[in-house]
Amino acid sequence: MGDIAIRVQGISKQYRLGKKERYQTLRDTLASTFTVPFQRVGRLLRGEGLDVAERNELIWALKDISVELRRGEAIGVIGANGSGKSTFLKILSRITEPTTGFAEIYGRVGSLLEVGTGFHPELTGRENTYLNGAILGMKRGEIDRKFDEIVAFSEVERFIDTPVKHYSSGMYLRLAFAVAAHLDPEILLVDEVLAVGDAGFQKKCLGKMGSVTKEGRTVLLVSHNMGAIAQLCARTIHLEQGRLKCIGPSTEVVSAYLSSSIGDDVKSSWFTDSSKPNHAEVRFSSARLLSVDEQPLSVVRFDSAFFVEIAYAVTVPIRDLSVSYKVHDTQGNLVFEAMDTDMPEWKGRVREPGQYRSICEVLPSFLKPGRYRISLGSFVEHVKMIEKQESVLSFDVSEVGYPLNPGRLGIVSPVLQWKVIG
C-alpha cells in the first residue's frame, strides 16, 4: 500500500457536445422521420447509443492528468469555470468514467459533490438523515451512533420530526451539511458546494473541513474560495482548460493563478443589442473588470486597485446622463453604488450619440474578500430611469497575500490609516 492514497495516471475525459444536424429540407425531414427510427433502434440493440453519427463535436474536458496524493494530505483543486475541476472530481468519485488513463484509490472513499443529495421533501429531518447517510455510504449502525451528534451540529433539534419541506433553506442546509460532516472515510473528495449558506454557516463548514484535514485524512477539495484553499490545503493543483497547469505549494499556485486569471475574460459580460429593446436611449454593450495595467480579470487581489469598465452606446443626445453600477455581496447587501456623474466634468453636459466607455477605479484594500456581483444602471438624475441590468458580472476578491484579520465585522473592510500614540 505504501503511503499513496490516490494515484491518477494520464486521465482524460472526452465529452460529445450535443449538437445535432439540422434537417435541411422538408423532404429530408420526412424521409428521415421514417428511416432514422429504424437506424436508431438498430444501434440501440447493439448498445451503442446514438452519438456515433449524430453528434460528432468532441471536447476534452480533461486531458492527461497525472497526480499522486499522499496519505493524510489535503490538496486543493482550482481553475476557472469549465477548466475540468468538477469532471476530475466526478471521475475520482466513480460517477463518470474516464475516456483514457486510470486512477487507483487506496482506502474507503467518501465524496461530497453536494450536500443533501437525495433529501426528500416529504420525509422528516430524522428520516432524511438516515436516507442521506445511507446514500453517502454510511452504515445504519454508524448513523444510529452519530445521530445525536448530527442533530446537535445541525441545530434543528426541535424540527427533527417535521418534514423538511417545511424547513427554511438555512435549516435544510444545516441538516444536510451536518450529515455530510459526519461522514468519515479515509479519503474525502469535496466540491465547492460546501460554500453555500450564510457567512456564519460557511465559517462552520470551513472549520469542520479544517478539523477534518488536521485529523490526518486525505482530502481533495475543489473550490473557488482561494482563501479556504490556501488555509486548508498544503498543495494545490491548478487546472486550465482540462490540463494540469501546475501543482505545488498552495500559496504559490494560488497567487500564480490569480495573476494568470488576467486575460481570462470568462466572467466579463458582453451583451448584444438584440437582447435589449431597440428604442433604449442608452444600450449597454459590455461590462468587465480591469487590472491597473488594463488586463481583464475575474479575481481581484484584496490589496490592489481595479477598474470597472462599462461600455455602452448612446442613441439620442442626453443631457445629464448618469451611468452607474451597484456592487452586491453574496448575502445580498448593497455594498456601494457609484456613478460617473460624480466627476464634475460631465455634470450638465450633453452626451451626443456614439459609443462610450465609463471607467471607474475602485480603491484597493476596501472590499472584503469574497464574491460580489455587479448590476448596471443608467438614468438622468431627478428625471428618469433609462436602463437597468441586474447582476451582469461577478467577481471575487481574494485575500491571498494579505494578512487580513478574518474575523472582522462589517460589510467592507477598509484598511485605514492609524496612529497609535503611547
Added chain:
Amino acid sequence: MEQTVQVIRIERSRGWVALQLKELWAYRELLYFLVWRDVKVRYKQTALGVSWAIIQPVFTMVVFSLFFGRLAKMPSDGIPYPLFSYAALVPWTFFSHGLTLASNSLVGSANLIKKVYFPRLAIPIASVTSGVIDFVIAFIVLLGMMIYYGIVPTLNVIWLPLLLLITFITSLGVSLWLSALNVQFRDVRYMIPFLTQLWLFATPIAYPSSLLSEPWRTLYSLNPMVGVVEGFRWALLGTDTAPGPILIVSSLAALALLVGGAFYFRRLEKTFADVV
C-alpha cells in the same frame, strides 16, 4: 495498524461488463433505504392514501365483470367472473406498477446519479420492490373475495411465493431495459402506458388461456405474465388449467428478460451520469 486496504481502480470499461452482484450486495442497506423511502413517500399527500392500492385493481375488476363477464359472457374456467379476473389483476397490478415506476426511476433519480456513486441497479430494484406492500394489501382483498364466494384454496398455494418472484423478475427485467433506454430517450415514458395496456390484453386477465389450443398456448406463455396469472388462479382458485408447461416456459422467458436486461443496463450504466 496494518489493515487490508481496499483498492479501487477507476478506468474505462468496454463493451459488456460484469454485473458486480457482490458490490450490489454490499450496498444492500442503501437498497433498503431506497425501498423504505418509496414506500413512505408513495401515498404522502394523497386524500385516499393506501386505498389506492385497492381502488385500481378493484375498479378494473368491476369494469371487466360488467363488460366481459356480463355482456360478453366470457368463460371463466368455472370460477365466478369477478374472482376470476381479480385473482389475475392482483399480480398484474404489481407487475405494471413496478414497470411504470422502475422505468422512470433512473430519470427521477437523476440528481442522485449525477452526485453520488453506488450501483445503479439499486434504483430500479428498489422501485419494483416497493410495490410489494401494495400487492399485499390487494391480496388481502382477494382473500376476502374468496371467503365471500366460498372458495377454498388448494394446497398449491405453497407455490405463490414462487409466482410472486416470477412477477418480480418479469417486472424488473423489462424495467431494466426500459429504464436504461429512458435515460437517453424520454420516448420511453410515452411508450409505457401504451405498452402496459397492450400487455394487459396479451395476458389472460379478462379471458382464460384455455381459449387457446395447445401448441399456441405454450407459445403464448412466452409472455411470462401468462404463467403468473394462470399460476395464481391454479394455486388459489383451483382452476384445472394445470400450468406445468406454461409455468416453465414463462419462468424461462422471465429469467431471460432479467439477465438480458441486467447486462444491457450495466452496459449503458457508464453513460447515465453524462446523459441523464
